[in-house]
Amino acid sequence: MHETKSICCYCGVGCGVIIRTDIDAGTGAAKITGVRGDPDHPANFGRLCTKGSTLHLTTHEEMRALQPEIRTERGVPRQPVSWDGALDAVVDKFASIIQQHGPDAVAFYISGQLLTEDYYVFNKLAKGLIGTNNVDTNSRLCMSSAVAGYKVTLGMDAPPGCYEDIDHAQCIFIAGSNTAFAHPILFRRIEDARKKNPALKMIVVDPRRTDTASMADLHLAILPGTDVALFNAMLHVMLWEGWCDQQYIAAHTVGFEQLKATVKDFTPQFAATICGIAAEDIVQAARWFATSPATLSLYCQGLNQSAHGTHKNAALINLHLATGQIGKPGAAPFSLTGQPNAMGGREVGGMANLLSGHRNLADPKHRAEVAALWGIADVPAKPGKTAVEMFEEVRSGAIKAIWIACTNPAQSMPDLKLVNEALQAAEMVVVQEAFRQTDTTHYADVLLPATTWGEKDGTVTNSERCISRVRAVVSAVGEARHDWEIAVDFGQRLAHRLGRPSLLEFSNHEAIFNEHRETTRDRDLDITGLSYALLENSGPQQWPFVTGAVQGKKRLYEDGIFPTESGRANFVDTPYLPTAEDTDARFPLHFNTGRLRDQWHGMSRTGNVGRLFSHVEEPLLSMHADDMARRKLMDGDIVQVTSRRGNLHLRVTASPEMRPGQTFMPMHWGNQFMRGLGANALTINKFDPQSKQPELKHAAVQVSKLNLPWQIVAMRSGEAAHRLARLQPLLAQFDYAALGLYGRDNELVILQAAHHAAAPDALLNEIDEILQLDDEHKVMNYRDAKRGISKRALLHGDHLIGVRLTGETVARDWLKELIAQTTDTKLLRSWLLAPVSAPPAGQNPRGRIICNCFDVAEQEVANEIKLGMDLPAIQKKLKCGTECGSCLPELKRLCAQVTVVGAQP
Ligand code: SF4
Numbered sequence: 083m084h085e086t087k088s089i090c091c092y093c094g095v096g097c098g099v100i101i102r103t104d105i106d107a108g109t110g111a112a113k114i115t116g117v118r119g120d121p122d123h124p125a126n127f128g129r130l131c132t133k134g135s136t137l138h139l140t141t142h143e144e145m146r147a148l149q150p151e152i153r154t155e156r157g158v159p160r161q162p163v164s165w166d167g168a169l170d171a172v173v174d175k176f177a178s179i180i181q182q183h184g185p186d187a188v189a190f191y192i193s194g195q196l197l198t199e200d201y202y203v204f205n206k207l208a209k210g211l212i213g214t215n216n217v218d219t220n221s222r223l224c225m226s227s228a229v230a231g232y233k234v235t236l237g238m239d240a241p242p243g244c245y246e247d248i249d250h251a252q253c254i255f256i257a258g259s260n261t262a263f264a265h266p267i268l269f270r271r272i273e274d275a276r277k278k279n280p281a282l283k284m285i286v287v288d289p290r291r292t293d294t295a296s297m298a299d300l301h302l303a304i305l306p307g308t309d310v311a312l313f314n315a316m317l318h319v320m321l322w323e324g325w326c327d328q329q330y331i332a333a334h335t336v337g338f339e340q341l342k343a344t345v346k347d348f349t350p351q352f353a354a355t356i357c358g359i360a361a362e363d364i365v366q367a368a369r370w371f372a373t374s375p376a377t378l379s380l381y382c383q384g385l386n387q388s389a390h391g392t393h394k395n396a397a398l399i400n401l402h403l404a405t406g407q408i409g410k411p412g413a414a415p416f417s418l419t420g421q422p423n424a425m426g427g428r429e430v431g432g433m434a435n436l437l438s439g440h441r442n443l444a445d446p447k448h449r450a451e452v453a454a455l456w457g458i459a460d461v462p463a464k465p466g467k468t469a470v471e472m473f474e475e476v477r478s479g480a481i482k483a484i485w486i487a488c489t490n491p492a493q494s495m496p497d498l499k500l501v502n503e504a505l506q507a508a509e510m511v512v513v514q515e516a517f518r519q520t521d522t523t524h525y526a527d528v529l530l531p532a533t534t535w536g537e538k539d540g541t542v543t544n545s546e547r548c549i550s551r552v553r554a555v556v557s558a559v560g561e562a563r564h565d566w567e568i569a570v571d572f573g574q575r576l577a578h579r580l581g582r583p584s585l586l587e588f589s590n591h592e593a594i595f596n597e598h599r600e601t602t603r604d605r606d607l608d609i610t611g612l613s614y615a616l617l618e619n620s621g622p623q624q625w626p627f628v629t630g631a632v633q634g635k636k637r638l639y640e641d642g643i644f645p646t647e648s649g650r651a652n653f654v655d656t657p658y659l660p661t662a663e664d665t666d667a668r669f670p671l672h673f674n675t676g677r678l679r680d681q682w683h684g685m686s687r688t689g690n691v692g693r694l695f696s697h698v699e700e701p702l703l704s705m706h707a708d709d710m711a712r713r714k715l716m717d718g719d720i721v722q723v724t725s726r727r728g729n730l731h732l733r734v735t736a737s738p739e740m741r742p743g744q745t746f747m748p749m750h751w752g753n754q755f756m757r758g759l760g761a762n763a764l765t766i767n768k769f770d771p772q773s774k775q776p777e778l779k780h781a782a783v784q785v786s787k788l789n790l791p792w793q794i795v796a797m798r799s800g801e802a803a804h805r806l807a808r809l810q811p812l813l814a815q816f817d818y819a820a821l822g823l824y825g826r827d828n829e830l831v832i833l834q835a836a837h838h839a840a841a842p843d844a845l846l847n848e849i850d851e852i853l854q855l856d857d858e859h860k861v862m863n864y865r866d867a868k869r870g871i872s873k874r875a876l877l878h879g880d881h882l883i884g885v886r887l888t889g890e891t892v893a894r895d896w897l898k899e900l901i902a903q904t905t906d907t908k909l910l911r912s913w914l915l916a917p918v919s920a921p922p923a924g925q926n927p928r929g930r931i932i933c934n935c936f937d938v939a940e941q942e943v944a945n946e947i948k949l950g951m952d953l954p955a956i957q958k959k960l961k962c963g964t965e966c967g968s969c970l971p972e973l974k975r976l977c978a979q980v981t982v983v984g985a986q987p
Pocket of ligand 1: 130
């Protein structure tokens, strides 16, 4: 057994992990067998959330792309090919397009999941070698408004705070972030800080009453997109009450007078009408924010993913500047990054409008500096196409070939109809990906298998500017290669073909890091004092870390000097503008998207771990109970959700989190796990004029009931990843379908679907064959042709291992538990396929699992509460919430909701 330190590859908290490897007795090769939190890492001090703590379960080879593949024409399956064959074919196509149509006819769409070294190489390949700025990234969908917000106010894209500020803050203002789900380990730190300091106030701004919001001292459930009106009104109150720090404003800022004129009209009463909240709550928020000794704002996609994202960020930063809540312990505007290395991508300028070392493409001096560093005559001045623009140009044919690395735009981009049309229209789609089956690999003309977590070496930077080493612990699977290696190999071949210097003579990832380091010299993020050796010996370090320094800088702007020409921060005038799409009589409901606790992005990794489905099993549309009643909808009904761009079929659930008039769907499910393209079939591609970040948080929709009387549930344990992959292509054949996993040691795959009429026998036969329920001699069979009911069960000894129910599916939940728990079914045989509406005695379904670490169900917790137990007592008995803590907010909420039996109301 061997242990190696590395970093969790999910969110921007950037938790340190210790990966355990063992030697496989058969092959003699190292394999990943466990993961635990790194007690020495400053992001998490040993803690991991549900996602991080199950990373070792995501390394199935079955789901990986193992060898390069190519297809010669659309519509035919790709065939395996050598690396030489694949890269030469791509070089042929890219070179001929560049020669015929110019460098801007090709594009690279990369990812915040890449390591800094990978990012650097792609950026240099596009902007240096090929001569196009058409390199953008999925970070455009995630934090480009935060980048723009920092730049227009503070002068540079640098989060001024650090995680330690949570321990010093007296007021934490969370806006547009369900931190409890999206950045769980940071939320644990907030819980700790509140425990230590009961006076610490927490304000949450979110249209939904999320787990984060339910823990707040003040929840401002604003109407979607009204953040700027709220922040302007808070500033209005601060000015009126004399809570602004006039000394700080005078000494360290410019532009306040103009902003004052804008916020003059934003009285609390005026903003209350726009935001749909009480005027007194706006005053209270302003009071706590301004008068607290230290206020820390944490914000994320709710501000960023908006057609006015830059203004939302700037309006919040205005509040910090106006009250001097910046540059001191516990006080900062602190944007949280969604992805593990969105920050690293920003550092190397891995976006269409940026250059290495936080330089701006639009600045001729910056272009000349980068050209000199790269040894080329110039970097093209023409701005590259940002994410949405890039896919529009691919669809129009202006961009003819696109290379997509480590991301899944066919699921994550807004308005997926456009993206799908673009990928169909492209002359060549190259997909460099670790996972074989994503919504985007479907379009790949060339699939290049890449290494992933556990196999890669390099660095990442987390939300608090902390650079950590990512380490390889096992060899690459199949023929997979490192992302930077693939880009370097391609670049060298392309340079040879075009008769240019390759610029990419890197022999290892450390050489890339060293070159990147040089581009930061004398910049705000200067890391010239850092090296792999130092990271190796002293662990993670924050930037800036200049030559000769012994440590990085925790906190920025402590001296009140900002990296602007005047040295002063800028107040930005932020008029309020409504959301980019209006609701109306046809589309009367707001549609919001976001994250779940236990899934990550497009599920290519988390979608292969059974226990990560047990908190939320299928894609659900959350609505307010009144909106459901008005449409005669019951919990679990299947509905059609329609926007001006497309529709989806989903089950609906009444959620106390929702305000009337609003709906919510998790972003994670795409057509690998459901029928339909996922949430982004409905979203709009309008984007912020400065940050170019699209509005993923609001679309106008209508919801109506679907009548799908025919239903099927099919479940099977064993070979889950393999069966999942085989069932995925069948989802599109039903009117409604969802695919998932369940269980811990004994994982089962679950297909549930509904249709307007009975599905054809051929489709059922295919499902039976995939789940090995097709052998008439081995399965228990029940058929009632008159009632359209057919059921099959497969036993292994006395254990149920597979079930297919059609026509009547009420036994689904308890049969699922029988399979997952490998229960002895000797005494239950006669029940397995019986026409029952309730399970036999002692076989109750467990329902939703709240605590993934100790496998504790919501119902089990509720039972203890009803018996009068408080949370500490329940935790002592069931252990829930005592390991990763991700379920703590929900446990607290349950304790507040469930009534003790016999208690007086
Ligand atoms: Fe990974 Fe969870 Fe830490 Fe994010 S909070 S880095 S997902 S362990």
